[in-house]
Amino acid sequence: xxxxxxxxxxxxxxxxxxxxxxxxxxxxxxxxxxxxxxxxxxxxxxxxxxxxxxxxxxxxxxxxxxxxxxxxxxxxxxxxxxxxxxxxxxxxxxxxxxxxxxxxxxxxxxxxxxxxxxxxxxxxxxxxxxxxxxxxxxxxxxxxxxxxxxxxxxxxxxxxxxxxxxxxxxxxxxxxxxxxxxxxxxxxxxxxxxxxxxxxxxxxxxxxxxxxxxxxxxxxxxxxxxxxxxxxxxxxxxxxxxxxxxxxxxxxxxxxxxxxxxxxxxxxxxxxxxxxxxxxxxxxxxxxxxxxxxxxxxxxxxxxxxxxxxxxxxxxxxxxxxxxxxxxxxxxxxxxxxxxxxxxxx
Ligand code: ASP
Numbered sequence: 001x002x003x004x005x006x007x008x009x010x011x012x013x014x015x016x017x018x019x020x021x022x023x024x025x026x027x028x029x030x031x032x033x034x035x036x037x038x039x040x041x042x043x044x045x046x047x048x049x050x051x052x053x054x055x056x057x058x059x060x061x062x063x064x065x066x067x068x069x070x071x072x073x074x075x076x077x078x079x080x081x082x083x084x085x086x087x088x089x090x091x092x093x094x095x096x097x098x099x100x101x102x103x104x105x106x107x108x109x110x111x112x113x114x115x116x117x118x119x120x121x122x123x124x125x126x127x128x129x130x131x132x133x134x135x136x137x138x139x140x141x142x143x144x145x146x147x148x149x150x151x152x153x154x155x156x157x158x159x160x161x162x163x164x165x166x167x168x169x170x171x172x173x174x175x176x177x178x179x180x181x182x183x184x185x186x187x188x189x190x191x192x193x194x195x196x197x198x199x200x201x202x203x204x205x206x207x208x209x210x211x212x213x214x215x216x217x218x219x220x221x222x223x224x225x226x227x228x229x230x231x232x233x234x235x236x237x238x239x240x241x242x243x244x245x246x247x248x249x250x251x252x253x254x255x256x257x258x259x260x261x262x263x264x265x266x267x268x269x270x271x272x273x274x275x276x277x278x279x280x281x282x283x284x285x286x287x288x289x290x291x292x293x294x295x296x297x298x299x300x301x302x303x304x305x306x307x308x309x310x311x312x313x314x315x316x317x318x319x320x321x322x323x324x325x326x327x328x329x330x331x332x333x334x335x336x337x338x339x340x341x342x343x344x345x346x
Contacts, residue, residue, distance in 0.1 A: 111149050163181040222248070
């Protein structure tokens with residue numbers, strides 16, 4: 001028999017993939033991971049060692065807290081030398097938030113960390129969970145000719161496509177095609193073969209250091225979604241909130257906001273109070289350009305920072321990480337404008 005080629009750690013955090021129906025009320029609840037592995041005997045056919053570990057308690061991902069990201073980062077660091085890749089089974093609802101946050105929390109990553117899950121529990125006949133899980137394991141184990149990892153990034157694999165994690169959004173609540181990466185191409189597509197888009201995969205530089213985890217997170221961030229009819233009271237409450245250091249403003253189109261004086265005054269007031277305001281467009285495709293319209297320009301002049309083509313999920317993880325790492329807001333603002341982990345096209 002051949003020696004195992006790769007070793008993968010499968011981490012089960014919860015989510016539909018491992019849920020079963022509660023016989024009392026019919027709702028889906030996380031279930032025992034051992035039965036999940038029983039459901040996928042195909043995993044035994046891989047020429048690689050697959051170990052597993054289960055988070056406790058198992059959760060519906062709507063209950064994810066940043067403390068779980070810290071636990072995941074520590075787990076990956078502690079087991080990093082023992083495995084060639086990591087597959088994280090996670091609920092789909094907040095998977096894009098978790099994958100984004102992890103991408104900023106892991107520096108010098110040279111192994112795959114693949115998040116996946118499913119829309120239907122793995123025990124159901126039409127489940128999408130098996131394909132998602134099996135292909136994720138194959139991708140996590142894949143190597144280049146020189147023996148290095150094929151995809152040394154934090155990714156999401158779903159419905160035959162591998163995406164950069166911090167470019168993803170859950171865009172379909174009911175379909176198997178649940179995730180999109182509107183501003184960055186897929187890193188791989190799984191058909192008869194898995195085709196890797198190596199031109200778009202980020203590979204480590206020559207003098208890559210060892211893995212470093214950044215577990216300091218500062219969550220004092222608000223999100224303000226603009227909408228017609230928003231009141232000055234609500235805008236001021238969110239933007240000038242004393243408990244926060246930063247607010248993501250979800251703007252219209254190319255980063256445009258309300259041009260009325262009351263709004264610009266509040267934005268300026270928040271900036272003068274030292275708040276970091278980050279402009280993210282409500283559009284899925286395209287980027288913020290505050291020089292295009294007067295309504296965007298007034299934000300820029302007040303001190304609002306462009307989030308370019310970032311998703312909100314990624315912007316939130318980036319802010320938690322930068323605020324947790326740097327006390328100086330000037331440093332945080334400078335790094336927000338930089339592409340740190342392939343999260344913006346800049
Ligand atoms: N509510 C579930 C979760 O996010 C949905 C899923 O896993 O697809 O945990």
